[in-house]
Amino acid sequence: MATHAGGLTLEKTAVEVRGLVRKYGERAVLDGVDLAIQPGEFVALLGKSGSGKSTLLRALAGLDYDVDGSGELAVPANVSVVFQDSRLLPWARVLDNVALGLRAADERGRESLAEVGLAGREQAWPNELSGGEQQRVALARSLVREPVLLLADEPFGALDALTRLKMHVLLRKLCAAHQPAVLLVTHDVDESIVLADRVIVLDEGRIVAEEPIDLAEPRSPADPGFTAVRSILLDALGVSL
């Protein structure tokens, strides 16, 4: 069984992971991962499919109860997760989805929906919204809980390119306002450079590269610095151009 919050404690960091191993059968999907995320820091986790990035996120979210493994990890009590699918309950109206599990949170839910630009859609059914709008509701549902740590598993993977660009702007704005520590799993190199303070590359269960992103705002793919970071990251991913 996976161990949680072993001997580690969180003093100045939002996440501490040490020597994390997760195995499916004989295959180690995570093979000794060390990671620390500072409060308010935005970390993007890049990797090919099968590199173990989702497994790491699920370990941090506490969703890997049936997985073998060892190592230590410490996460704050207040963690929110955004999945690739919006995962809204289809039988609950938008506002009830946002306030799911919270007591007397209608007013906060409304404010949160207004923050993601969906004021006035409180009483809509999730099916009536577009894919991008559904994902914005999912963001509102996460942020209304004021998480110390926000875990996002390819949250924009199912969206079209234009919607994705708008969501990047929105996510940056929301993170600036709420200041959670963020771990964003993605396979989109440009997305990771646009959004993150630091990009980590995972390959075969190990961290193979780590790159702080220190670019002028707004970050543009036309920036030479952007191109340089991109080629470093692509290199770490084993993609040669």
Place this chain on the structure above:
Amino acid sequence: MTQLATLPGVRAERDQTAVATPVRRRRRLGPGKPIRFGAAIGPVLLLGVWSIGSATGWLDPRVLSAPWTVVTTTGDLIADGRLQSNLLTSAQRAFVGLGLGIALGTVLALLSGLSRFGEAVLDGPIQIKRAIPSLALLPLLILWLGIGESMKITTITLGVFVPIYIHTHNGLRTIDSRYVELAETVGLSRWEFIRRVVLPGALPGFLLGLRFAVTGAWLALVVVEQINSTSGIGYMMELARTYGQTDIIIVGLVLYGVLGLLFDGAVRLIQRKALSWRRTLAD
């Protein structure tokens, strides 16, 4: 080479036809637009054939009474109060049996759907019960409960709870595991999880079961009312059989049909209200 040479010609021809045919906008694979009063067409046709058959003497009244005889007989039965009192008795039996069956089926489905222990204990016997037609239990039920109301209502209840159980249980078990994961990440308590995720998720299954249950209730009612009854629509029809009154038998059949349709319509109305979040092909 020849292909390359002919291709431009083919393309030109296609373009011409594309210009010539007006653009038609319709769904090619859907069932098409609904027909107005479509549901009434079949029954009205049937009624027409029946009327013509009776008017021309092609249908012997001893085999099947004419529609207008059935109407006048209905009037007579209402006038002397037999129809109302028998209908009331039948409706009471159906409602009580249905209510008990729904409650029993729902409780058992929840017990078996929400805990592995409940499933281990309950699911097997209920599946065995399902394999035995409810009406095959009648001899035993008559020995145990006699031929009174309790036997009749028990029979109906046993016929009703099975479809409710099967469909509700199935609805519970097929709730997407992604929602369970979501419930865990937002920290729902067990009770909140049941109220917010499990019950609404199982509702479509429950309502489907309810539609089968309503039909099952009427089926069981017909049978129990023809065994040593002294009241009810089934009794009225059984009595008519001994006197060869096909008109009264048909009044009974029409009544069963109308009641069945009303119940089914009510359940569908509930379905539409309760599942308004769903969009299906038929909408």
